[in-house]
Amino acid sequence: MNIYQIRSEINAFYQKFQIIINTVAKFIVSFIAFSLVNKAIGYDSRFAQFPVTALLSLLCAFTPSSVLVLMIMVLSLVHVYFASKFLAIIVAVIFVILYCLFFRFVPQYGTAVAALPICWYIGLPYAVPLILGIMASPISIFSIICGVISYKMFKIINIEAVAPTESLNDALALYIRVVEKLVKDKEMYALIVIFSLVIVICYVVRKLKIKYAFEISIAAGMIFSLVGCVIVNTKFSEQKAVGKIIFMNILCAAIAFIVQFFKRVLNYKAVENVQFEDDDYYYYVKAVPKIEPQIQNGRENAYYDDLEEEPLEEYNEETEEAEIKNISIVERANARKREREVYKREESVDFTVDTSGIDIDDEINK
């Protein structure tokens, strides 16, 4: 049994118990995320208790991932508000600025924004730009910017939250200290640039039509991240940790490689239950995707299962516009004859709905 067959077995297992696995995984991830937030900035002991964390995790287990991102933000704000009302206002304003300038363009990467500070807290921040580089488009740089700034902001708040803010002078002094530390943090700007370049390098290399493009992109991203982070650490950081940075970068590259290998599972088209009707029948259809590894010469076929793209042919606006306008008129005899031939080919095949990683456009391209 080779590794691709093992992956197919895992895929089949996931397909069978998809709903349960997704729910449990979301609960575990949410619980870990909330626990880390409570550990980092858990000033309000009421919200840091186990029943509250479990309840919030249960809520996030049954709702879309955007709710988890929102709950992490709300929980963070609640904790900071308990420590200092003025600091909470500063955090809220910075969140709004980040949303207006960056996050509103990449709402689909909200998980990355929440994941970066959490991964940073456990020492694995380099995994997020690597994974975004191999799975997303360069626009995800905006989510990295939001994530880095959020992490640095909460790090500053951790230190400044104990400062008194009874008078207006104290509040203003606290505000000036926080903003100064955030704006003058050269390490933050350097890391934003390095992580952004890692995403771009990984994206460019994986788009090349070469063998092992994904593996080379992870290696290239890791090397750039390693060199960049070591330089930043030696130049800007007070705590020198070159050995730890090197080890963590290699570990994050291994994580990215595992994620990329199982991308087919993550990008997996689930069992679909659809219903529709025509003049004669109501149809209740269960479409089960086939899972078969496409192995050739011991290596998986090139697979354009990118989250962001499909193999699209060149788009000609005039042709497409004309086609859409004339679609209901079908008067050309050649078009009818061509389609009749296609229908005849379809009739000769047993009735199965094959949705195994092939999109509806695959029928057009046959």
Place this chain on the structure above:
Amino acid sequence: MLDSRKIRLMTRLSIYERGKGKKDIGLSKYYKTDYVRLNVIKTVISVTFAYFLILVMVVLYKSEYLIANAVTLDYRTIGMRVLGIYVALLVVYIIGTMIGYNAVYSSSRLKAARYYRMLGRLTQIYKEEDEGEDL
């Protein structure tokens, strides 16, 4: 009598409509220029609001200096600089928005065109069924 071609086609169309097609079909109701302009307007509003908040934060940060030198400050130069940075920021964001949403629309339109082509084939199947019944 069940037609397997029709059911296969309708199943694929239904899966697409429930999934990625929601966004693509929604976008196909806009003309490209209208869609891009709408997003440019949203960007202008959000960038203006964010810049206003940043200005407020800067004023608060420099409040001691501003109050101490309120009489001697060159407000014209400060105003020109503030406006200049705002215009530059707006230009960058507008150009980026136009390029980005143009690309999003083009990509979405292509997928929607394929969907409508599949719909046309379904229409053709219905026509053939009707012709068969008439005969």
